[in-house]
Amino acid sequence: MLSRTVRISARQWQQCRYSSTVALNECLSAIDAYNSEINAFTSINDRALLHKKALESDARQTNGTLKSELDGTTIAIKDNFCTTFLPTTCASIMLKDFTSPYDATVVKLLDDAGALIMGKTNMDEFGMGSANIHSVFGPVINPCSHGDEIKRSAGGSSGGSAASVAMNMCTAALGSDTGGSVRMPASYCGLVGFKPSYGRCSRHGLVAYANSLDTVGILTRNVQDCSKGNLDIISNYDIQDPTSIPNELRTELDANDTQLSLQFQDDLKGLVVGVPQEFYVDSLSDEVLDVWRKGIQHLESLGAKIISVSIPHVSLALPAYYIIALAEASSNLARYDGIRYGHRSPDNEDHLLYEETRSSGFGDEVKKRILLGTHVLTAGTYETLFLPAQSARRLIQKEFNGVFKQPNLLYNENTQEGERERAHILLVPSATSEAPTLNNKKSGIDEYINDVMTLPANLAGIPAITVPFRNTPNPIGLQLMGQYGYDQFLLRVADIMTSKKSPI
Numbered sequence: 379m380l381s382r383t384v385r386i387s388a389r390q391w392q393q394c395r396y397s398s399t400v401a402l403n404e405c406l407s408a409i410d411a412y413n414s415e416i417n418a419f420t421s422i423n424d425r426a427l428l429h430k431k432a433l434e435s436d437a438r439q440t441n442g443t444l445k446s447e448l449d450g451t452t453i454a455i456k457d458n459f460c461t462t463f464l465p466t467t468c469a470s471i472m473l474k475d476f477t478s479p480y481d482a483t484v485v486k487l488l489d490d491a492g493a494l495i496m497g498k499t500n501m502d503e504f505g506m507g508s509a510n511i512h513s514v515f516g517p518v519i520n521p522c523s524h525g526d527e528i529k530r531s532a533g534g535s536s537g538g539s540a541a542s543v544a545m546n547m548c549t550a551a552l553g554s555d556t557g558g559s560v561r562m563p564a565s566y567c568g569l570v571g572f573k574p575s576y577g578r579c580s581r582h583g584l585v586a587y588a589n590s591l592d593t594v595g596i597l598t599r600n601v602q603d604c605s606k607g608n609l610d611i612i613s614n615y616d617i618q619d620p621t622s623i624p625n626e627l628r629t630e631l632d633a634n635d636t637q638l639s640l641q642f643q644d645d646l647k648g649l650v651v652g653v654p655q656e657f658y659v660d661s662l663s664d665e666v667l668d669v670w671r672k673g674i675q676h677l678e679s680l681g682a683k684i685i686s687v688s689i690p691h692v693s694l695a696l697p698a699y700y701i702i703a704l705a706e707a708s709s710n711l712a713r714y715d716g717i718r719y720g721h722r723s724p725d726n727e728d729h730l731l732y733e734e735t736r737s738s739g740f741g742d743e744v745k746k747r748i749l750l751g752t753h754v755l756t757a758g759t760y761e762t763l764f765l766p767a768q769s770a771r772r773l774i775q776k777e778f779n780g781v782f783k784q785p786n787l788l789y790n791e792n793t794q795e796g797e798r799e800r801a802h803i804l805l806v807p808s809a810t811s812e813a814p815t816l817n818n819k820k821s822g823i824d825e826y827i828n829d830v831m832t833l834p835a836n837l838a839g840i841p842a843i844t845v846p847f848r849n850t851p852n853p854i855g856l857q858l859m860g861q862y863g864y865d866q867f868l869l870r871v872a873d874i875m876t877s878k879k880s881p882i
């Protein structure tokens with residue numbers, strides 16, 4: 379059994395002046411004991427360097443010169459964020475030996491804040507998957523099934539990030555969320571998983587899967603670690619990311635966000651929570667339905683008013699996502715040609731190099747998606763698939779705007795017509811079931827269907843968070859979604875919701 383000390387949160391750690399060196403040693407012991415079984419990390423940072431940084435942080439603690447709330451805490455980074463000090467593999471043969479000449483902006487911000495970067499974490503190849511079974515390093519085992527005969531998936535694609543936090547190998551981890559890759563593994567592993575509003579955290583140095591959907595995300599054991607510790611530090615305008623929210627809009631969004639957050643301190647009196655009817659899909663398991671029902675009752679017991687809302691075109695989210703994401707992926711992954719960087723096939727005949735490099739460098743799931751993505755962009759299907767998918771996305775965005783009380787500052791449209799009541803926040807499940815077992819391989823389509831709860835938030839660009847709601851026998855999370863820009867408010871509600879709840 380791991381010692382209890384490493385389970386304390388970053389904030390508690392700062393408050394009780396817990397030694398960074400002791401915390402580091404606890405995390406390294408957990409890595410030594412369990413990583414070969416759980417398969418969470420693809421590489422570990424230099425231990426001597428980590429010890430040196432921990433000592434420096436302890437000295438700052440003593441002198442009262444801590445750089446930030448995160449100074450001295452241990453963080454893991456998904457292996458699709460560029461780092462100069464460790465390879466960035468995206469769990470692919472294509473990038474197996476690739477080390478970036480620069481650090482991703484968010485990695486640099488964490489390092490500057492004094493965080494100890496423990497290593498890079500396992501994932502589905504290029505972020506494509508929901509169960510972390512498409513990795514050149516092999517699957518990630520869910521820590522909740524550690525020791526059991528039947529192993530469960532840690533979820534994907536940020537499975538290694540989730541498993542590393544759940545197994546106490548670090549305090550927090552960065553993941554990326556294009557269609558649910560932070561929230562799904564967090565839900566399966568009993569963690570908090572937060573996908574901020576699109577553009578809030580810089581994606582400079584995050585290897586692109588689908589640019590219009592990709593978001594940096596955070597996985598922690600509790601909501602406070604996620605907000606105070608991490609989001610505050612990595613949420614900055616970055617000139618190197620053209621989709622980064624500009625400072626002027628950021629200031630406006632933050633003012634509204636703070637104003638609303640301040641209205642909720644200890645309970646949720648005055649909060650209106652919307653339950654979108656279209657999320658009641660056939661594939662929801664009985665356990666998830668039960669947890670969702672209990673979540674609604676719990677919010678009611680904290681003073682929230684529950685209303686039913688409707689987002690009719692959310693039923694198109696799944697096909698729209700898999701058309702848009704794969705189209706963008708096919709274009710992004712075209713850069714891996716064996717010429718500029720990454721894997722190169724030994725066959726150097728000009729006309730074969732490209733084909734051989736891509737055939738041997740990408741795994742089957744990635745190749746399938748490149749082919750599908752290329753197909754939807756070809757003449758004919760572009761009009762019949764790609765353009766309708768974009769229209770469906772726009773409708774879904776509009777309908778989300780129509781159910782929130784707060785307007786979306788990105789759109790100059792009146793979404794407040796009609797008499798119906800609107801919500802501050804929405805509550806839905808995070809996944810259709812608890813973590814699947816690893817021996818029960820789902821077909822491609824079944825794996826895609828699993829994302830139905832998470833990807834609407836990516837299509838709409840809105841913030842969403844999963845919080846652990848049921849712990850045993852296997853974790854099940856619930857998901858809150860907020861209006862674009864209301865990230866702190868979402869975290870505030872999630873914090874009140876989780877801190878006032880006894881485990882089920």
Ligand code: GLN
Pocket residue numbers: 505506507508534535554555556557558559560587703829
């Ligand atoms: N499961 C989804 C996909 O495979 C989402 C992945 C992600 O968010 N990176 O596309």
